Amino acid sequence: MKLQKTTEYSLRILIYMAKESEKIHTAKSILENLNISDKYLRRIMTQLTKFGFITSVQGKEGGYFFAKKLEDISIADVINAFEGLEKYSGCVLGFEECSDENPCAFHYKWKEFRSNLIKFLKTTNLSNIEVEQILKF
Amino acid sequence: MKLQKTTEYSLRILIYMAKESEKIHTAKSILENLNISDKYLRRIMTQLTKFGFITSVQGKEGGYFFAKKLEDISIADVINAFEGLEKYSGCVLGFEECSDENPCAFHYKWKEFRSNLIKFLKTTNLSNIEVEQILKF
């Protein structure tokens, strides 16, 4: 499992926001806590808005707040929006077409493991993280 | 799980060679079966040689043959040589330091899952693939 930096940052941002999920968060307050550069963070925020995870409010007193319930934002949802989940659930050897009918050498072993991976990504969401574990950003 | 193309190709090449593991394989014969360009394939072959998976024989009648027993070449070994296994066994959120003492929000959930991932990668090797499953390259 190795996500793109942008996806990693997106998850960190959402987790940070989830700590005070009712509050409106500004880009400024987020980048002071997470170590992400101003412009890079802003681009990610805009993408998170377009993907429907958060809502943005422009102008003074503006910022971002959740557009969905925390339990409706899983790791899989975020990965899927930024990279596409298929990227991680596809064939280990990278074959376009790899199925029971036309398997690669690792297909059957991987298939079994993969269902656990997908389950992990889909069931781990912003609501079932332990608050006391949210220590670092 | 999403490996780099070079790692995917390396695994495909090794699996292809493992079909006739005693034979000496030329780059030419490999690229005729796998869809990899001549120069790219040759670079990968040289790397596989340097990493000690195969031995190269230069000159006429030359080629490549296994330098190790098939059971001693696991997916994890190949990933580790080309990309470093830590890349995939590290923190999901990409934190440098992430441990029981200093966990990220997903640490405990991921930790449990990760041990299965590592086990899968370490136990799946070139000897325990079913020959009849080697259909595609």
Place this chain on the structure above:
DNA sequence: TCTATATGCTACTTGTTTGTAGTATTTAAT
């Protein structure tokens, strides 16, 4: 209406991975 404080958009730069091209080296066989 003006200003301060927010987010949004477009273009550029840098770094890494992927893929290509050309040339050099090695060696069995004649």
Place this chain on the structure above:
DNA sequence: ATTAAATACTACAAACAAGTAGCATATAGA
């Protein structure tokens, strides 16, 4: 020795991800 058939090396090009810079837009409040 020469040739043919193989691998090795170095440099470059293209594609993509990561990161930066500057200007545009929106809006609450004085």
